Amino acid sequence: MGFFDIYNLIRSVGSLVLLSIGIFLVMKKLHGKYAWVSFVPIGRYNVLANTLEIPWTGVICAVLELLLVLCSVAGSVFKGENADIAIALTTLIIGVTLFVYRIRLYLRVIRVFGLKRAWIIWFAVMPWMPMIVIGIGKRFAPRRDVRFIEEWEAGTDPGAPVAAHAKKEKPTEGLSVEVRERTVKDFGKKRYLLKDIAMDIPNGSLVLLLGGSGSGKTTFVNAVIGYEQANATILLNGSDVYKDYAHMKYRIGFVPQQNLIRGNDTVIRTIDDAAQMRLPASTTTAERRKRVGEVLDLLGIAASKDGLVSKKSGGQLRRISIAMELVTDPELFVLDEPDSGLDGVIAREIFDKLRNIANEGRIVMVITHTPDRVIDLFDKVIVLARDSSRIGRLAFYGTPQEAREFFGRKTMEDIVLAVNRKDAGGEGLADEFIERFAAMRAGKGGEAQ
């Protein structure tokens, strides 16, 4: 073994040891579990990635490192020109992929410690050095607003049980919601997203769904309409949404936040195609055209029906998006921020239309972040809040006036601020209102309102 071979060996082993020390020090600063795994060659990136809450990146890094080892073994076992080419190519592909994933992990470290992105160059060239610098340097601390470790643990504890909302008799009219829990498996851990949410909504109601960012509004809506099913019972006019979702989905309309419409088709054909897809196969062409015409009139887009969708304004696009779902005459109509990006006048017009739709006997549920300009149109308010265990729970369900009295706030936006977390600019009173509302319901015999 020559001088350069010994030098290279010492250099390789040395940099690996230093990298392990660097990762260990960073892990300690992040209060990560199993920091000692930093000294295990294939596991070190995995444990760091887990602490930074990007577990899949860690798993992929570990698998790729293992594959590199296998390639090196294969290189010494299989000989020949073709084998050499194949192994070299495979090693190159795995090596480049591993490098990309490591860069992703380093970027996360940079973000957690609030460093400049230029640090990535240092990480890419000599990763052990910035790791040790960050691990030892007293001025490097995880940013206060970064809560990766807490997030990773968040929602895994169902928390204290609240009063049961379950009802003895299910109504045969309107929407009956009983979400016992909505969980996801997140890297082997059961994480609670929603828990104990129950209510009965009568037909003909325009319902406002309120809640801060991350309170579970979209998760709740997806659970109610059956798209992402929870441990729940959802009855729409007596029919179980989950048990017969294949048919029930045609009785529910969902308008997403974005205008997910093809721009290069005419308005009339877009809505007519939506009608063909959603209406029963037995619907005649004349009946379908009549229904499309009614919806165009109801939403005030009949005059521009022949133009291309891409040429329409923001307000018109929202109406087209609503029309695509409304054309089936759904019994439950859910809209995710129908007023997003619209000025007050146009937004008011759209909510007036939604009020008219509800007046026809349907249930219209709306998520909006600017509710106060149209609150007079709503019959009911649902307030969802994220409790201290970071689980979405029901903080209130009732009329807008009852909501003002319950929360002691004058506006709906103030109510959202009251239940929002402090680090999200709110008052952090979610737990208090969740418990108060549960207690208030329990006092009424556990009946959902």
Place this chain on the structure above:
Amino acid sequence: MTQKVRHKGYFAQVRIYLGKFIRMFAYQNDWKVLPIGAAIAALVTVVVGANMFVTQEGTFNGAFALTCVCIWNGFFNSIQVVCRERSIVKREHRAGLSISAYLTAHMIYQLLLCIAQTAVTMLICFIAGIKFPAQGIITPFGMLDIALTFLLTTYAADMFALMISCIVRNTTAAMTAMPFLLIFQLIFSGALFDLKGFTKSITALSISRWGMESVCAIGRYNDQPMVTLWNTMYQIRDIDYMGTQPVLEAMRQIQREGKMNDFLAWSGQHNQNMAYASDPKQLLIKWGALVLLLAAAVIVATIALKFIDRDKR
């Protein structure tokens, strides 16, 4: 109780979406792919046209270039068609869209587009004066065999790009993958490099290999003269050996005896490639390989798009 109501089935949905895509062909300026394809084909035929189906070299170069044109056309037809409207498809799938029906509509629409592009390419070749083989191998007409090969090649590339479009989440990722796909087709066509062993077996997955071999087979590559040897001899004709110029002498002798064409044919016979054999069974295998590749791409595309509900919000 829930009243069971039937909604539009597979075939009705295919009809609805096919109508939508055809309307969008006009509104979205998709028709521009035809003149662009024609321009590319024109450029290629101007360069390779004169000797195609005349000499082995001309046939080989022309087959490679025109196969690349077909692959290029196919890739660009559909590389973005699904990923650019992925969130729309997710919404529609949520409302009852059958993924199989959606992809079938795309397959039919893309087939129509590929037929139009093949017709344009053939027209350009005809205008450029390419002399197609009179006799076909499968059909009675060589031109028809070539057109079918171009169509299969374009369509297989189109379906391969459709598969990528179904797998990736956005147009940026699709366009990033595009150069790699093209490079793969170039390298593993077997035309540029002499591949052996493992790398040779990878060429079975390359559309360019089967397309090119089919064109060469239909063009009767193995029956054509080869000019490379004669041209090389011409370049080294002045080489002196012990006071004589043996190469020049040999060339003069061949010309004097009027055996030049025999010499070129003899060169061609010694440069035959069994992959380009003009055998109906062999050609059907090559076409079958293209059909298999496009079928595999469609299956993968369907499976990939079935998971669209798992896309993050």
